[in-house]
Amino acid sequence: MRFTMNRINERLLLKVEKYMLDNYMFQEGDKIVLGVSGGADSMSLLDIMLNFLEKYKLSLYVVHVNHGIRGLEADEDEQFVKDECDKYKVPCYTFKYDVEEYARDNKISSEEAGRELRYLSFRQIKDKVGASKIAVAHTSNDSAETILFNIIRGTGLTGIKGIMPVNGDIIRPILCMTCSEVYEYVEQGNLSYRTDITNFEEEYTRNKIRLNVLPYMEKNINSKVIEHIINLGELVRYTEDFMDRYAENIYSRVVLKKAFAESDEYLIDANLLKVEDPIIQQKVIRKVLYELIGRLKDITKVHIDSIIQLTDSQVGKKIELPYGVVCEKNYDYLSLYFSACKYKSFDDMGDLLYEEVQIGKEYYIDSIRKFISFELINYTPDMEIPKNDYTKWFDYDRIDGNLVLRTRKIGDVIKTREVGGTKKLKDLMIDMKIYRGMRDGIPVVAVDSNVLWLVGYRSSEGYKVSETTNRVLQMRVYSARDN
CATH class of the missing domain: 3.40.50.620 (HUPs)
Structure with a gap:
């Protein structure tokens, strides 16, 4: 001493x-x-x-x-x-x-x-x-x-x-x-x-x-009032720490960040958020606002509650928040962004993703934080065709041209029926109620303007596997932990 x-x-x-x-x-x-x-x-x-x-x-x-x-x-x-x-x-x-x-x-x-x-x-x-x-x-x-x-x-x-x-x-x-x-x-x-x-x-x-x-x-x-107040604070701190860890896990599941040059936009899956306890909903929203703004000063319970109420509102409804932030309901998502940063049309976005596909290789897609692989399989009719949204089979011999992994472009079309039935990709996205702020980040596998797969949403009917198929091109999307 x-x-x-x-x-x-x-x-x-x-x-x-x-x-x-x-x-x-x-x-x-x-x-x-x-x-x-x-x-x-x-x-x-x-x-x-x-x-x-x-x-x-x-x-x-x-x-x-x-x-x-x-x-x-x-x-x-x-x-x-x-x-x-x-x-x-x-x-x-x-x-x-x-x-x-x-x-x-x-x-x-x-x-x-x-x-x-x-x-x-x-x-x-x-x-x-x-x-x-x-x-x-x-x-x-x-x-x-x-x-x-x-x-x-x-x-x-x-x-x-x-x-x-x-x-x-x-x-x-x-x-x-x-x-x-x-x-x-x-x-x-x-x-x-x-x-x-x-x-x-x-x-x-x-x-x-x-x-x-x-x-x-x-x-x-x-x-002993000070001691008792301090003990209460400690108990609340332990409880809050537990709930924060739980909310962090929910955040990773329901929130998607889209990065642009001017600012960021955060998308919250409204349906997934709604099933959580109100206190967890509040924590997830507070974290989104903190990530977007960088501070929570002037963000009150009234603001948080207003955002939660938007989960059940009609498409297009907006609320204005401090710091020029807007929260907008878009189909199944809440979108939070700065009002000064207007949406850019996808033709102005540039190529967010562009890879000429090589069979046998895998590629990382930053917008969905997953990998996609392309594998050629010799097909026999006794094989069971996958039914999930993230593994798709295509008749390889019907593919005429070079496959490209990219984001959507003007003029993209997809075949919705085997005979005829071609639809503009933009119209398909609208029909499927895909939120506009997400459309530019969804990967597309295409030959020229013909889309084989709008990843996670819809595959073309023009390349379906049939009894006459000899070779299958398997496209599979997965996270690192799944592989």
């Missing part, structure tokens, strides 16, 4: 050490960036990590962010952190911003602006020094405040999870400590710290919870 410990601090150090190890917060030899404001929480974090420095061969780098809000006091906080780091020979990096200006420019709250700039600074130094983790000084009180704050303003289960001990490269070593334990630690260890007076201004909801609501509940209702 860095210096002789009293029993209280030794107990708290052991508590934090166990918490960090249980949550796999670091490995021996790690470089860790510490966010240090100079307050009691962050000075406790710094002192605690210094105590583990030699034992775990850690390298520590302090980052202090001056928000430029509190004038001279903020500058004094910055100098205080520098002096403390000099005392313990810890590298210290400081940043100064005009948080209010940043908030105005980005149309966000001052609190949100401060958070964005802090983490921007932390990651800048993390990249500079090659660190693996960023440690911040949230306590269990902070987590309880967050849970109550989210409940009060309206939240789903995610908002009741509280603050995560580990979230990507962010670790929170003292999340197991209460605010009271932090002050015990600094007092018993004679640690200096700064006090931010804005933490005592009751105009902010969080401060009201911290200064009034939680203390009242602890004193007048249950002294």
Whole structure:
């Protein structure tokens, strides 16, 4: 240890050490960036990590962010952190911003602006020094405040999870400590710290919870209220993690992403989605929106519910969502895309797929994430012709020309009856109610403009296997795991 410990601090150090190890917060030899404001929480974090420095061969780098809000006091906080780091020979990096200006420019709250700039600074130094983790000084009180704050303003289960001990490269070593334990630690260890007076201004909801609501509940209702709120958050987190894993599996089954130069489009199989529990439907839709937009801010339960209601709506109905996103019902699919990115006609799309087929080879089709193989078989009448949608037999000797695996083109036709019955491929797709956003990605096997197989949907009647067939061309579509 860095210096002789009293029993209280030794107990708290052991508590934090166990918490960090249980949550796999670091490995021996790690470089860790510490966010240090100079307050009691962050000075406790710094002192605690210094105590583990030699034992775990850690390298520590302090980052202090001056928000430029509190004038001279903020500058004094910055100098205080520098002096403390000099005392313990810890590298210290400081940043100064005009948080209010940043908030105005980005149309966000001052609190949100401060958070964005802090983490921007932390990651800048993390990249500079090659660190693996960023440690911040949230306590269990902070987590309880967050849970109550989210409940009060309206939240789903995610908002009741509280603050995560580990979230990507962010670790929170003292999340197991209460605010009271932090002050015990600094007092018993004679640690200096700064006090931010804005933490005592009751105009902010969080401060009201911290200064009034939680203390009242602890004193007048249950002294273990924070512990119980944290336990609830942990239980919800375990439940959410399980449901997230399940929803991820459903997502892979019901969602198709189409990539275009301007943007992406996501297709959700409405029929498959509808059979899932409502909470799973919500999670799948939230994930689609996050993948498309890159954030979920301003996406509310009302938006999610509106999308779910579209699964039973008539074809062509649309709803507008934040960030210029549109959700549209198209036959059996919901399509989500940015309204500024209009559909391009398939003749403008270029060749999304084009392969001159060689018998005996297989090809990967990116749009459906599957392989297709072409195999020649000597046919006898006792053979059973496959009946599934992804294995088709064709009379090879009736094929006159070079086979091409591609996407649809203008002028494509397919024979729907052995005698006559030729139909434009575009008309067939409309008749089969194939959503327009999917049509350009469906593979086609053709000779010139004569389509043998619209893969997964319809094969031509012009190349049917009969009693006079000698050689069969088998086309089979499969995933890697099936082969």
